[in-house]
Amino acid sequence: xxxxxxTKLILWMITGFAVAVGITRFxxxxxxxTNLTDATPWGLWIGFDVMAGVALAGGGFVITAIVYIMRxxxxxxxxxxxxxxxxxxxLAVIASLLVDLGLPWNIWHMMVFWNPHxxxxxxxxxVMLYTTVLLLEFSPVPLEKVSRYxxxxxxxxxxxxxxxxxxxxxxxxxxxxLGSLFLIMPFKLYPLWYSNILPIQFFISxxxxxxxxxxxxxxxxxxxxxxPAEYHLIAxxxxxxxxVLLIYFIIKMTDIVISDKQELLFNGSWxxxxxxxxxxxxxxxxxxxxxxxxxxxxxxGQWIGSILVVSGMVFNRINVGGLTMLRATGDSYFxxxxxxxxxxxxxxxxxxxxLFAIEKFHVWETPPRDPEAEPHKLPRFDTASQTWxxxxxxxxxxxxxxxxxxSFALGLALIxxxxxxxxxxxxxxxxxxxxxxxLFIDGNRDLYGVSFNHIRHIEQNGNKKSCIICHHMNIxxxxxxxxxxxxxxxxxxxxxxxxxxxxxxxxxxxxxxKCHLEGQEKNAISAKKCDQCHIDLIPxxxxxxxxxxxxxxxxxxxxxxxxxCHREKVPSLPEKPNLARCTACHESIPPDxxxxxxxxxxVNTKNNRPYFNRVMxxxxx
Amino acid sequence: xxxxxxDITKCIGxxxxxxxxxxxxxxxxxxxxxxxxxxxxxxxxxxxxxxxxGPHYIRKQCRHCLEPACASACPVxxxxxxEEGAVVYDSGKCLGCRYCxxxxxxxxxxxxxxxxxxxxxxxxxxxxxxxxxxxxxxxxVCPVQATIFGNRDxxxxxxHRRINENPNKYINKVFGETEIGGVSVLYISDIDLGFLAYxxxxxxLPLPKTTSAAMKxxxxxxxxxxAFMYGLNWVIKRREKLxxxxxxxxxxxxx
Numbered sequence: 001x002x003x004x005x006x007t008k009l010i011l012w013m014i015t016g017f018a019v020a021v022g023i024t025r026f027x028x029x030x031x032x033x034t035n036l037t038d039a040t041p042w043g044l045w046i047g048f049d050v051m052a053g054v055a056l057a058g059g060g061f062v063i064t065a066i067v068y069i070m071r072x073x074x075x076x077x078x079x080x081x082x083x084x085x086x087x088x089x090x091l092a093v094i095a096s097l098l099v100d101l102g103l104p105w106n107i108w109h110m111m112v113f114w115n116p117h118x119x120x121x122x123x124x125x126x127v128m129l130y131t132t133v134l135l136l137e138f139s140p141v142p143l144e145k146v147s148r149y150x151x152x153x154x155x156x157x158x159x160x161x162x163x164x165x166x167x168x169x170x171x172x173x174x175x176x177x178l179g180s181l182f183l184i185m186p187f188k189l190y191p192l193w194y195s196n197i198l199p200i201q202f203f204i205s206x207x208x209x210x211x212x213x214x215x216x217x218x219x220x221x222x223x224x225x226x227x228p229a230e231y232h233l234i235a236x237x238x239x240x241x242x243x244v245l246l247i248y249f250i251i252k253m254t255d256i257v258i259s260d261k262q263e264l265l266f267n268g269s270w271x272x273x274x275x276x277x278x279x280x281x282x283x284x285x286x287x288x289x290x291x292x293x294x295x296x297x298x299x300x301g302q303w304i305g306s307i308l309v310v311s312g313m314v315f316n317r318i319n320v321g322g323l324t325m326l327r328a329t330g331d332s333y334f335x336x337x338x339x340x341x342x343x344x345x346x347x348x349x350x351x352x353x354x355l356f357a358i359e360k361f362h363v364w365e366t367p368p369r370d371p372e373a374e375p376h377k378l379p380r381f382d383t384a385s386q387t388w389x390x391x392x393x394x395x396x397x398x399x400x401x402x403x404x405x406x407s408f409a410l411g412l413a414l415i416x417x418x419x420x421x422x423x424x425x426x427x428x429x430x431x432x433x434x435x436x437x438x439l440f441i442d443g444n445r446d447l448y449g450v451s452f453n454h455i456r457h458i459e460q461n462g463n464k465k466s467c468i469i470c471h472h473m474n475i476x477x478x479x480x481x482x483x484x485x486x487x488x489x490x491x492x493x494x495x496x497x498x499x500x501x502x503x504x505x506x507x508x509x510x511x512x513x514k515c516h517l518e519g520q521e522k523n524a525i526s527a528k529k530c531d532q533c534h535i536d537l538i539p540x541x542x543x544x545x546x547x548x549x550x551x552x553x554x555x556x557x558x559x560x561x562x563x564x565c566h567r568e569k570v571p572s573l574p575e576k577p578n579l580a581r582c583t584a585c586h587e588s589i590p591p592d593x594x595x596x597x598x599x600x601x602x603v604n605t606k607n608n609r610p611y612f613n614r615v616m617x618x619x620x621x
Numbered sequence: 622x623x624x625x626x627x628d629i630t631k632c633i634g635x636x637x638x639x640x641x642x643x644x645x646x647x648x649x650x651x652x653x654x655x656x657x658x659x660x661x662x663x664x665x666x667x668x669x670x671x672x673x674x675g676p677h678y679i680r681k682q683c684r685h686c687l688e689p690a691c692a693s694a695c696p697v698x699x700x701x702x703x704e705e706g707a708v709v710y711d712s713g714k715c716l717g718c719r720y721c722x723x724x725x726x727x728x729x730x731x732x733x734x735x736x737x738x739x740x741x742x743x744x745x746x747x748x749x750x751x752x753x754x755x756x757x758x759x760x761x762v763c764p765v766q767a768t769i770f771g772n773r774d775x776x777x778x779x780x781h782r783r784i785n786e787n788p789n790k791y792i793n794k795v796f797g798e799t800e801i802g803g804v805s806v807l808y809i810s811d812i813d814l815g816f817l818a819y820x821x822x823x824x825x826l827p828l829p830k831t832t833s834a835a836m837k838x839x840x841x842x843x844x845x846x847x848a849f850m851y852g853l854n855w856v857i858k859r860r861e862k863l864x865x866x867x868x869x870x871x872x873x874x875x876x
Contacts (some may be wrong), residue, residue, distance in 0.1 A: 031734030037656040038663070038731050041719035069854045071861065102717020102732070102739040106697075113697040113714050119832050120720050121696035122839055165850055172846040173839055180835040184690050184828050186722045187820035199835050328819045329728065331658070428653075491652045555650075582636045 003224050005396060008355065009403055011348040016404035020346020020411025021338045022099055025104040027369050030102065032419045033338040039331035040322060044339045047321030049096035049346060052314040053089055054127070054178060055202075058210030059274050060086025060134060060173035069166045075233060080141055080363045081213045081221070084354060087134040092350040099342055119180035126174030133167045141361050173248060175206040179544075182320055190265050190324035192275045195255045198320070204251065205282075205313050208244040212286075213238045219303055221358065238290035241309065249283045258513035271324055278319060282312020341411070390424045402575070428490035430554045443554045450558075450585045468539040470561060477565070486551040492511070493556075497530070524549060622706040622805070623751060624773035625760060626780055627680050630790060631767035634670050634678035638759035638768060642668050645747060645758035656734045664731045664742040668759055680768060682759070683708060683729045683744035684797060686827075691721035691730060693829035700741070706805045707746035715741060715782050721771035726801060726828060727818050732839035746805070773805060780809045782815065802827030 025033040036043045038577040063082040066072050098104040110124045135157055141151040155164075179202030182189055195201065222229035263271055286296075286309045295301030314572055326333060336342075357363060381388055382605040433439040461469055471481070488494040501507035502515075515533075516522040530549065543561055551557070566580045578584055642648070648665040660681055661669025668682040689708045692700045699714035699722055717739060722730045733739035747757035755761070759772035769776070780795045796808040800823040808814055815821035 027737060028736050029733070029735050029739060031654070031656055038658045038722070038734075038736065039728060041722040065850065069850050069857075071854070071857050078777065102719065103715060104717070106714075106716040109697045109714055109716055113699075114697040115693075115696055117693045117829060117833065117836060118696045118720070119836060120718060125694055159716075165847055168842050168850055169847045173843055176842065177835070177839070180832055182834060183831045184694055185726075186828075186831060187726050187818065187823065196834075284626060373715075494762065495695070555652075579637070582640060583634070 003226075004355070004398075006398060007224060008352065008396075010341070011352050011355075012400045012404045013407040014341070014344045015352065016345075016407035018342045020350070020408045021341050021415070022345070024412075024415050025099060025342070028420050030100075032340075033410060033415075034334065035333055035336040035339065037331055037333065039329040040326070040333040043320050043333060044335035044343055045096050045100035046140045047318045047323065048314070050093050050100070051178060051317035051321040053093040053096065054175065055206045055209050055313060055317055056213055056310070057086040057089025057093070058171065058175060058206040059138075059213035060089075060210070062207055062210035063214050064164045065168050066223075068161060069168070074236075078214055078218055078230060078233060080138070081217055082356065083134060083138045084141075084357055085213070085217055086155075087138050088129070088350040088354055090131040090134060092130065092346045092354075093127065093347075094345065096346050098344075117209055119177045119183070122177045123181065124172045126170045126177065130174065130197055130405060132140045132169065133163055134517040136547060137163050137167060137321075141363060142357075144362055145360075165191075168293075171206075172203060176200065176203040178202050178317075185325070186327045186408050188325040189320065190271045190327060191259075191261050192256065192271060193320050195252075195259070196256055197251065200250065201252060201255075204244060204248045205316060208248060208309060210243050211241045212243065212306040215305040216310055217303060219299070219306065221364075224355075229299070231297070231302065231555040234306070235296045238305060239298045242287050244284050245287050245309070252279075271327065274319055274324065279316050281308045286312070304589065306568070338415070339343040393605070430484040430488055430490050432484050441558070443484065443558070454584070467509075468542050470543065472539075472544065473481050478538040483554065487554040487557045488551070493550040493552050495549060496551035518539045580592060622683075622704075622771045623770065624706060624748070624769050624776050624805040624807060625682075625743075625746070625757065625768060626776040626807045628783065629677055629679055629767075629808060629812065631765050632670070632678040632680060633765055634676065635764060635769070636670055637762045637764060638680060639666065639670065641758040641762040642744075645750070646745075650758040654735065658728065660728075662729070662731060664733050667742065667744040667861065671708060673812060673832055677810075679808075679810075679814065679817070680730070680759075681747070681817060682806060684727055685744075685746055687803040687805065688801070688827035688829050690724040690726060690801070690828035693832065694720045694724035696720065703748060705746075705751050707748040707751065708743075709745045710741055710743065712740045717741075719724070724828065726820070727824075735811060771809075774862050776807060781808060783809060792800055799825045799827070802830075 017357065022035060030036055030617070032083070034043060034045075059082045063075060063079055064107075067079050098107065101107065110121060110128075115121050137160070140153045140156050143149045143156070176199035179198035179200075182198055183196070184192070186194055194610050206342060213236050218229045218234060221227070222250045256265070265275065286305045289301050289305040289308075290296050295305070322333070428443075430443040433441040433452070437453070439452040439454050440451050441450045457470075458464075458466055472486075486494065486496040498507075502510050512522065515528045517528075520526045543565060562585060563580065566584060570576075637846050643665070646667060648667065649663045651663055654663070660671055662681060667682055671681055673679060685702075685708050687702075687706075689700065689702055692698070692702055692708060695715075696718060697714045697716060699711045699716075701711070702708050719730075719732060720739075721741060722732065723730075731745045732741060733841060747755075747759075750757060756770040760768050763769075769779075771779075777795060777798060778781055778838075784791045784793055784795070791809050791811055791814065794809075796814045796817075797804040797806060797812060798875045800818075802825065813821075838869050
């Protein structure tokens with residue numbers, strides 16, 4: 001095991017985990033896997049993967065511009081890795097976008113149904129085209145391996161300059177258009193980030209980020225493969241980035257001063273702290289590092305400087321991409337672990353492809369060798385298991401496959417079952433009704449309940465005989481069992497049948513054959529229905545019916561029973577036109593006993609909910 | 622151009638509009654979900670009644686902007702504004718990017734977060750019913766005519782007439798007359814309705830205008846960048862040629 005193998009093992013593990021989560025997302029929807037809400041419809045996958053991913057892949061167009069347009073030949077050694085990273089970066093962006101889109105199989109609609117007013121339409125087209133351009137720019141490298149394709153390769157190389165030009169032009173457009181996306185949200189995006197020149201800011205910061213991304217790639221791969229990095233080139237990139245950052249800083253600050261937002265900078269809100277942090281790590285500290293000769297030429301300085309710029313600019317994209325909108329939307333959002341693992345998995349997969357490419361193809365001047373891949377070593381025979389272990393390189397593959405499958409299984413096992421079962425409903429166990437003669441029925445315990453006049457219902461339905469209209473009255477020892485005894489969940493049906501009790505010796509002690517007939521599969525569908533044994537389960541005259549072993553959700557049980565009866569009563573009671581309306585039961589105003597001493601309805605201060613009526617009626621026909 | 626005028630002082634909060642909306646648009650029962658905003662709107666509730674102390678009942682629904690931000694944001698044009706004034710949704714075009722939800726200043730569009738095949742859900746001003754010559758379900762059932770349907774100019778005139786008749790009762794403003802270029806769902810009220818949007822005062826600039834400048838400059842940026850890069854390359858090549866005769870020193874220019 002060496003650095004490369006350990007890194008690859010970890011990357012395969014994360015990828016396997018993410019694949020499991022990704023499958024869950026497509027089977028059960030975004031709600032089951034993400035923490036996105038109606039107020040925060042874009043989360044980590046857009047704010048980080050797409051927004052930051054495109055910016056991180058900006059190294060491709062920056063370095064091709066330096067080498068092929070400005071003809072700085074000394075940077076040629078880092079062109080191929082930069083183009084490869086950009087290509088993989090865009091693939092990662094597209095992959096995360098496909099996970100994030102609600103209907104990803106419709107992505108081709110962008111090509112057919114045009115809306116040129118939309119910045120997203122523009123970004124979509126540019127990303128599609130630029131990914132193709134990057135593929136064409138990079139494909140001479142793998143094609144080099146196969147002499148058969150020499151013609152195609154030479155053909156592509158002939159078009160290198162126009163391709164590079166096209167790549168730069170497309171990058172300019174969509175790097176800036178990613179900023180234009182947010183121009184339409186002046187009321188949501190915090191003023192420190194909202195600016196009419198957001199597209200220009202995005203473009204300049206993408207150039208700075210691209211330069212530093214190229215530097216960081218060189219440093220990381222030199223660490224992994226124990227080869228010398230291009231330190232002198234990184235120092236030159238560092239010199240350039242100081243100027244780009246300076247321009248970015250001046251533009252950003254001038255914009256803030258011109259639009260008179262400077263007092264927001266130091267008002268101590270968490271946005272101002274975010275902004276100052278962002279400026280410090282993305283601009284100020286890297287500028288100090290790279291403008292000092294001693295730090296610039298020092299590997300440690302280069303590491304710190306490039307990491308700061310990269311993380312600072314990613315931070316900027318996250319801030320614009322949604323983090324600083326939370327104040328306006330009043331929402332709270334933190335990505336779920338499933339969102340985080342998909343993001344990590346997409347990046348890991350991209351890095352794995354990168355490592356594969358640099359080991360197989362002539363991406364670097366001196367291609368790195370996998371230290372464990374020694375083809376002259378013979379396969380080993382394991383006497384214990386009577387199998388060939390394969391040469392060490394193959395053993396590596398076995399390890400990766402194993403860890404992939406294991407983490408995939410772990411991922412599947414960790415998916416929270418309530419998320420899938422209830423598809424994102426927060427489980428709401430029912431609370432018993434409170435009160436006496438007037439019951440305050442608040443099943444889901446949010447203090448928005450129903451005032452139910454029990455006494456009046458008894459009187460109007462024929463006193464003692466009327467109980468069976470609503471109550472089952474047949475559970476063993478049943479005297480005044482509340483609805484919540486069986487209808488235990490507010491929004492989900494609940495299995496009211498106690499199989500354990502029916503079959504157990506200390507319970508009903510019934511033989512299997514009592515309910516499950518001979519020769520039939522033993523399941524709930526083929527078994528005897530409840531009312532075949534409990535003949536009094538539905539009392540005569542009751543409005544309730546029994547079809548399944550499941551007790552319907554509390555809300556369904558109440559609605560079916562109350563609305564049904566009220567509707568039947570309406571024609572005979574012309575003086576009560578509101579009887580079958582929602583407000584007949586759901587009070588618009590919380591009851592008096594929820595008032596505070598000053599007479600205000602002081603309900604639900606915990607959730608800070610405004611007053612509104614939750615209508616939970618199924619579509620009235 | 623059709624519109625809805627809601628008079629907050631008349632609404633009694635009976636929720637008839639909500640249930641009519643549900644039955645006409647065959648919406649499912651609304652179950653509180655963790656992703657819902659607390660204004661009562663959801664993928665299955667296209668209109669809701671927000672209660673404010675007083676009591677005031679404010680019916681929230683899509684405002685059907687004259688220049689809708691959602692329609693300008695949608696990359697495939699799945700959301701569009703019809704001649705009648707309704708902003709309608711074509712689920713066959715949608716890709717599920719949810720940019721419309723981000724763009725809407727009122728936070729109206731909702732999403733089927735629980736579905737494996739999710740769509741955007743919002744009030745469509747009962748557009749199919751308007752085409753049949755009927756009025757939207759909500760205005761039809763309102764027992765006190767607190768919310769009425771009609772031509773936008775006539776409703777605006779009616780709104781101003783009511784305000785002028787009772788200047789002490791109403792705030793002297795038709796909510797939605799001019800904000801973000803005007804909307805088709807108007808309110809007159811005795812309390813401020815700024816809370817319906819993400820900001821108290823939205824201004825009169827239509828939101829599609831905010832991106833149109835940037836979008837118009839796209840072709841120029843594209844060609845301009847190309848020309849600049851080509852020119853730069855030409856200059857550098859030429860200097861290299863000349864430099865061969867003199868001294869090759871322009872290497873330090875960019876450092």
